Amino acid sequence: MTNLAKQPCEPCSGNATPMSEKEAQDAVNALPQWKISDGDGMMKLTRSYHFDDFAGALAFTQRVGDIAEQAGHHPMITTEYGKTTVTWWSHEIGGLHQNDFILAARTDEVAE
Numbered sequence: 001m002t003n004l005a006k007q008p009c010e011p012c013s014g015n016a017t018p019m020s021e022k023e024a025q026d027a028v029n030a031l032p033q034w035k036i037s038d039g040d041g042m043m044k045l046t047r048s049y050h051f052d053d054f055a056g057a058l059a060f061t062q063r064v065g066d067i068a069e070q071a072g073h074h075p076m077i078t079t080e081y082g083k084t085t086v087t088w089w090s091h092e093i094g095g096l097h098q099n100d101f102i103l104a105a106r107t108d109e110v111a112e
């Protein structure tokens with residue numbers, strides 16, 4: 001299986017084409033704990049992670065923020081007591097791009 005987290009992050013330029021539903025469904029097979037969600041009329045990629053307390057959820061949120069800043073690609077993150085939910089999509093193209101799957105794989109790495 002391709003190791004998504006190790007793929008280079010292509011810049012998501014405004015003129016890239018968003019993935020089709022079929023392409024996104026195929027790509028999510030490599031990340032079975034992530035779900036394709038429908039938000040604001042476009043596909044997004046979401047996963048929740050569970051922690052013992054708020055501090056654990058918040059520390060993870062910061063690590064996700066760090067990888068986002070490193071990549072120049074930013075998710076929506078909701079931090080709750082014992083739970084952090086991360087949603088990736090590419091604002092500039094209004095949908096999903098391979099880049100979102102790469103960042104999702106990196107998110108899994110910093111959860112461990």
Ligand SMILES: C[C@H](O)[C@H](O)[C@H]1CNC2=NC(N)=NC(=O)C2=N1
Pocket residue numbers: 012072073074075088089090091092093
């Ligand atoms: C100028 C800046 O690099 C762009 O607006 C970046 C910032 N972060 C981004 N994050 C995400 N998730 N999608 C984008 O299209 C995006 N664009």
